[in-house]
Amino acid sequence: MTRLLAAIALAVSVCAPAAAAQFSEITVTAEGRSTAMPDMATASFAISTYASTAASATSDNNERYGRLLDSLRALGIKESDIRTTSFNVSYNPPPQPPAMPDQGVRYGYTVSRGIDVTVRRLSLVGKVIDTAVSAGVTDVNGVAFDNSDSRRQYAQALQDGVQQARAQAQAMAAAAGLRIVRVKSMQVGGPNRITPVVEGPVFRAAAAPVPTQIQPNSVEVTATVTVTYESQ
Numbered sequence: 605m606t607r608l609l610a611a612i613a614l615a616v617s618v619c620a621p622a623a624a625a626q627f628s629e630i631t632v633t634a635e636g637r638s639t640a641m642p643d644m645a646t647a648s649f650a651i652s653t654y655a656s657t658a659a660s661a662t663s664d665n666n667e668r669y670g671r672l673l674d675s676l677r678a679l680g681i682k683e684s685d686i687r688t689t690s691f692n693v694s695y696n697p698p699p700q701p702p703a704m705p706d707q708g709v710r711y712g713y714t715v716s717r718g719i720d721v722t723v724r725r726l727s728l729v730g731k732v733i734d735t736a737v738s739a740g741v742t743d744v745n746g747v748a749f750d751n752s753d754s755r756r757q758y759a760q761a762l763q764d765g766v767q768q769a770r771a772q773a774q775a776m777a778a779a780a781g782l783r784i785v786r787v788k789s790m791q792v793g794g795p796n797r798i799t800p801v802v803e804g805p806v807f808r809a810a811a812a813p814v815p816t817q818i819q820p821n822s823v824e825v826t827a828t829v830t831v832t833y834e835s836q
Contacts, residue, residue, distance in 0.1 A: 627834040628782060632772040636765025638757045638825045642749035642800070645729050645820065648689075649719045649736050650743035658693055658713045665715040668740030672719070675735045679728060681721060690718035718745075724752075730816035747802040749820045758795045761827035766790075769831040782835040793828030 651668050655661035676686060698711040721736070723729050726749075733744055751757055770784070777784050800821035 627785065627836050628780075629788065629832055630773045630776050630782075630784070630835055631830065631832040632769045632776070633828065633830045634765050634768035634772055636761040636763065636768055636827045636829065638760035638764060638827075639822050640751050640757055642726065642751050642820050642823050643724070644750055644752050645723045645726060646748045646750070647721045647723060647729065647732055647736070648745040648747070649721065649741045650745055651715075651717045651719070651740065652742045653715045654710050654712060656712045658695070658715075661713040661715040662693065665717055669717060669719075671739040672736055672741060675739045676721060676732065679731060679735060680725075681723070681728075681732070685722035685724070687720045687722075688717060689720050690716070692716045726820055729818050729820075733816045733818075747818055749800045749823060750797075751823045754795075754797070754825070757823070757825045758827060761795065761825045762792065762829065765827045765829040766831065769829050770833075773831065773833045773835075777833075777835045780835075785834045785836055788832040788834050790832075791830040793830075796826045796828075798824040798826070 649672075651665055651672070653661045653664040653668065655664060673683075673686065677683070692715070694714045694716075696709070696711050696714065699706075719741075721732060723732050729747060733747070737744065774784055800823065802818055
């Protein structure tokens with residue numbers, strides 16, 4: 605009987621499942637970066653015209669815009685890269701007697717048109733600005749540089765973020781006498797693009813005698829990743 609009980613106990617100990625391995629979790633958040641030189645730029649312009657009638661102000665604005673289109677086409681800018689972003693007609697009535705007009709205020713009709721021009725040859729950015737001013741643009745509101753291959757740059761930022769996250773997790777695990785076993789979960793934050801901008805507005809009435817030169821700066825994309833690792 606004693607031998608039988610011992611055999612049963614041995615069989616139970618052999619067949620019983622091993623205790624589940626115990627894992628610790630390490631969660632880290634890291635930011636990856638990718639920096640690249642831009643290969644395109646967007647120049648923002650405005651045409652503002654004033655007259656005592658809406659028709660005159662609109663006609664003047666349309667004429668200037670037509671000259672701008674012709675000048676940009678001559679530079680090789682495609683029509684698909686020229687975009688009207690806004691068009692407004694407003695009226696500011698003059699004050700009625702006995703009030704006196706304010707010398708610093710324009711009365712009558714104002715027509716304002718916003719235009720964005722995408723420049724795909726960076727060597728033309730300064731020329732585009734000078735050409736636009738010569739055509740009758742009244743405001744140069746800034747130039748923003750960017751990279752056309754944004755998906756590839758974002759993927760590079762993600763890769764860097766994952767590498768940064770693993771390095772942090774390994775350092776934390778080593779400090780606690782553990783080792784990383786595997787990834788349990790990963791989460792990704794949205795991309796953040798840091799594009800260099802030459803800001804305006806720059807008010808100019810005629811083309812500059814010296815050509816405009818604008819040097820582009822690098823475009824930086826960041827991506828945030830949160831990774832949970834299992835360690836033991």
